[in-house]
Amino acid sequence: MDDFPFNAESIAQMRSPALFETLSDLSMIWSVGTGAILYDRRFDRDSKLSESLRAVAIASSLGRKSIDSVRSEYADHEFDDNTDxxxxxxxxxxxxxxxxxxxxxxxxxxxxxxxxxxxxxxxxxxxxxxxxxxxxxxxxxxxxxxxxxxxxxxxxxxxxxxxxxxxxxxxxxxxxxxxxxxxxxxxxxxxxxxxxxxxxxxxxxxxxxxxxxxxxxxxxxxxxxxxxxxxxxxxxxxxxxxxxxxxxxxxxxxxxxxxxxxxxxxxxxxxxxxxxxxxxxxxxxxxxxxxxxxxxxxxxxxxxxxxx
Incomplete structure (x- = not known):
């Protein structure tokens, strides 16, 4: 692990900039079971990130353990895009x-x-x-x-x-x-x-x-x-x-x-x-x-x- 480029201090230093970048564009997945999950829209060009986060939110709301099964079950469901x-x-x-x-x-x-x-x-x-x-x-x-x-x-x-x-x-x-x-x-x-x-x-x-x-x-x-x-x-x-x-x-x-x-x-x-x-x-x-x-x-x- 000596060659690992990051240590605890460097990771901590990256947290604040990452947080500010995420808050710069309040992209959000929301559900009853999870509340609001914020993510950085810049990393969601193909919608894969938001799809994965939505699957996590649905699984948590329904008490489901398998996120993959939820993702598959809701793959054809059209969710409302409330982005203005x-x-x-x-x-x-x-x-x-x-x-x-x-x-x-x-x-x-x-x-x-x-x-x-x-x-x-x-x-x-x-x-x-x-x-x-x-x-x-x-x-x-x-x-x-x-x-x-x-x-x-x-x-x-x-x-x-x-x-x-x-x-x-x-x-x-x-x-x-x-x-x-x-x-x-x-x-x-x-x-x-x-x-x-x-x-x-x-x-x-x-x-x-x-x-x-x-x-x-x-x-x-x-x-x-x-x-x-x-x-x-x-x-x-x-x-x-x-x-x-x-x-x-x-x-x-x-x-x-x-x-x-x-x-x-x-x-x-x-x-x-x-x-x-x-x-x-x-x-x-x-x-x-x-x-x-x-x-x-x-x-x-x-x-x-x-x-x-």
Missing amino acids: PARIKYVEAYRHARAYVDRSLKSLKTDPDHELTVGMYAGAVALQRLQWSMFAAHLLYQLRLTFEADSVARHVLEQVAWAVAVAELDKDDDIDAVQPQKTIGRLRSLVPEAGPLYGELSRTTHAGVATHLSIFEVNDEDQGIVRHGVTDWFRSATVMLALADFWVIAHEHTQRAHVREIVACEPANDYRPVEDRAFLTELRTALQHIRTTEHDRPSERRDTRKPR
Whole structure:
């Protein structure tokens, strides 16, 4: 066993990334006997994985010991595919946004010959940590917990703004005095689109009566029903893609001397964002795919709010 490439430590290190990847796309098999079984859709291109998991779930529900016999018995049974095509497009948009951020992160390498203020360093730490905050927002959007997701997204936006605001500072006390929630103006001066998005996220974060009415309805028996969330994959994707766009702009703007590949900002213009940057085209294309898919599916009540 000395040649076995993995040990307990390396296996433990792989667990977290595997879990995050699985949670990035909440593909699920469900039964009374097992509850929800989550799996990574990327490994189910031929549907073999989901078929095997479904057989396990059915066998557990029926108290059957032989999974193979259950698989054979239900081989010709057509199970309902409740996968929402628009949600799949949303997940694709999120993965695209995450890959965009990851490429920028991998492009960062400290150049000892250029300035590195304490604020730049602090901002770099905050920006790197935000990849997990963005994942948290994405997970909540998948669960249709849009109010909660918007709160996390607002936090991301404030931290991006804070990284921009402290970049020029070189004293700990000066950096400590900067309050993230009061730095949106600095980000808005760099990316004007950040202002309307922050306003929209603040509206739902500080939800009032009008906002709560969006998740309240009355059934046929005149009973009030409060839904746990709303379905609007277009809006969710709009937020996640915008956060990735602003993140990369802030990363390149604040770490300009240490990012090897500049794709969103213009060095000749004080590293301000390029108006026709490629990611905007990709963003619009992804959103159009989601919008088309949503319009093509059977109608259902969903939240139609979107950043103004």
